[in-house]
Amino acid sequence: MAVLCRPSVWVPENTISMEETLELARQLHPDHAKLPLVLRMIKNTGVAKRHLVQPLMQTLQHPGFEARNRVYVREARARIPNVVKQALSSAEVTAPQIDAIVFVSCTGFTMPPLTSWMINELGFRSDTRQIPIAQLGCAAGGAAINRAHDFCLAYPGTHVLIVACEFCSLVYQPDDSDVGSLLSDGLFGDAIAAAVVRGAGGAGMRLVANASHLVPATGDWITYNVKATGFHFRLDRRVPGTMNLLAPALHTLAGAHGWDASKLDFYIIHAGGPRILDDLSRYLMVPPVAFRHSRATLTEYGNIASAVVFDALRRQSDEGLPEGARGLLAGFGPGITAESCLGTWSAPEPIRGGRHVAHTNGRASARPHAPQP
Structure with a gap:
């Protein structure tokens, strides 16, 4: 059964606090008709600090979509290798043992993909x-976790690397x-995460089942307006209430496998707000x-x-869980879409003789690479 191993997560060294965010909003938009509402909404996010891939003064500038995308590519290539290295180490696999890579991002673009x-290179x-x-x-x-799970089900014994690279600050639009x-200017931060799903x-998290659910007629609730200046984030006022529409899908997924979504041992949930x-x-x-x-x-x-979801899972992994604990992981986004999965906790093997031993069906795992799909 596929196991989602402990993720590695990197955040940039540049930071901005809630207080700095609020003061910037006052300075940059002093005549905005809804400034009091915007300030109240930013305060209500509860975000104390965010990390930015560039220093704040550079973040506030907009040299153009082309220049920003160059920053995205440069920083992604500079930072991804170490995050991937840590994820592979946590999963006790090497790069040649990986059979598929799922890469997710909505804040930059490359072709061919990263x-x-x-x-x-890696x-x-x-x-x-x-x-x-x-x-x-x-x-x-x-979605990345679910597609990795599907791959491992289709090709038993394979391993999949997931990389999520999000530089949300590169989507900042000073004239919007x-x-x-x-609101997004005070909510989103930058990070790279990576994790291995071992077949x-x-x-x-030993993956048991997954599901996708799209709420009909909500396609314009979370969107990008793509302009010459890049991606302009749009958020409908109805989005904060979407859990009323998505929670039933989580109950359905759990119920289909005889679980009660209200009585699980752990929850890894996308923190949209x-x-x-x-x-x-x-x-x-x-x-x-x-x-x-x-x-x-x-x-x-x-x-x-x-x-x-990867950072939340990292925190859960570090806190620990007993063997067999049951849980739910769910990500929410445009569509309105929910990508969710169920899993049980697989605790690490004890350390023997000074080294950790990972087992596959009772045998130490030492294959040179996964079977070819």
């Missing part, structure tokens, strides 16, 4: 499958006064503390888009 660059086999996902926004983290855009062996977490806590009938790791990500990093 999966091709990783294969060329030691992956030339027959490694490439699965880039570019248009699912925050839901892409859950839309309320949703201004055999490994410790972490505090209202999302508060409402889902109510609709799933679980205490707010159940979403503590998602809230910690939101508070310390902001909404880091597709990388949120």
